[in-house]
Amino acid sequence: MEIAFLGPYGTFCEQALRSLHLDAELRPAASTTAALDVLRAGEVDLACVPIESSVEGAVPATMDGLVENPPLVIVREILLPVRFAVLVRRGTTAESVGTVASHPHGEAQTRRWLAANLPGAEVRMTPSTAAAAAAVADGQVDAAVCAAVAAPHYDLEVLVDGVHDTGDAVTRFVVVARAGGVPPAPTGADRTSIAATTVNEPGSLLALLTEFAIRGVDLTRIESRPSKARLGTYWFFLDGAGHVAEAAMGEALAALHRRCTELRYLGSYPRAEVPASSTAPSPPVGAPVPGQGAADYEAAAAWLDALRAPEPPAIG
Numbered sequence: 001m002e003i004a005f006l007g008p009y010g011t012f013c014e015q016a017l018r019s020l021h022l023d024a025e026l027r028p029a030a031s032t033t034a035a036l037d038v039l040r041a042g043e044v045d046l047a048c049v050p051i052e053s054s055v056e057g058a059v060p061a062t063m064d065g066l067v068e069n070p071p072l073v074i075v076r077e078i079l080l081p082v083r084f085a086v087l088v089r090r091g092t093t094a095e096s097v098g099t100v101a102s103h104p105h106g107e108a109q110t111r112r113w114l115a116a117n118l119p120g121a122e123v124r125m126t127p128s129t130a131a132a133a134a135a136v137a138d139g140q141v142d143a144a145v146c147a148a149v150a151a152p153h154y155d156l157e158v159l160v161d162g163v164h165d166t167g168d169a170v171t172r173f174v175v176v177a178r179a180g181g182v183p184p185a186p187t188g189a190d191r192t193s194i195a196a197t198t199v200n201e202p203g204s205l206l207a208l209l210t211e212f213a214i215r216g217v218d219l220t221r222i223e224s225r226p227s228k229a230r231l232g233t234y235w236f237f238l239d240g241a242g243h244v245a246e247a248a249m250g251e252a253l254a255a256l257h258r259r260c261t262e263l264r265y266l267g268s269y270p271r272a273e274v275p276a277s278s279t280a281p282s283p284p285v286g287a288p289v290p291g292q293g294a295a296d297y298e299a300a301a302a303w304l305d306a307l308r309a310p311e312p313p314a315i316g
């Protein structure tokens, strides 16, 4: 099995993927879009990309890539606590740093530290944090904001570690497959992702959300991205607790199918927990709502079946 990831070697994405201990060959891709493209082209079996961070929110390239064609589905999610370091070529001092590079999410999570500690430095964006480290090694920039583990890959040294503005930052990564394969089996603690477009009229988004609410499905995330067709039209990305194989989620998706202009199923997969090393636990999700559990759905469906197809009365 071959898995593309946001490379080059030394990214947080590589760390997230390695934490799964999969028996697979890992192939670094030059960008999030490139990782999804090689997956779509059938060159790899899976791709691992960042999708959101607790500090900076969505990774737009991933959200956009998930609704391009041919369709892709999420099969795993990984939550990784991230900690940033400033890496430089050996012998570089803070005073001699004129340029510093990072992924936009790295820059966003260290902006105040950079302004306070490297005030004169010009900040440049790279497709990943490790790409910034590679740019330091090549002499294109003086410093990179990235994971300290990237240092040996590029023969750099850690100038300062722990340069984040907000402690306990967590990034969520997703492992993505081409649609049409066997989905991960329900575990009882799953998440389902969809993207939907709807007509622009009062209450249309509320109507979508209501399909989840009335079935007791706990929504864990909502994002919008431009549809790119024209200004003012959007994809709404929704994550909810549950699995497509479960009645509540399945019925909510069927209802959305009737309501939405376009609906993409983006996968059902086990919910990841924030690793114990982080002190910021995720809020509990998917707690059962009275009358809305899987057993309640089964009992209600059996009741309805019996109404529709009653047993003929026993005579005699």
Ligand SMILES: O=C(O)C(=O)Cc1ccccc1
Pocket: 006, 010, 011, 012, 013, 014, 050, 053, 082, 103, 105, 106, 127, 128, 129, 130, 171
């Ligand atoms: O660039 C990386 O190393 C990534 O994996 C993306 C990223 C960037 C910044 C914070 C978390 C993840």
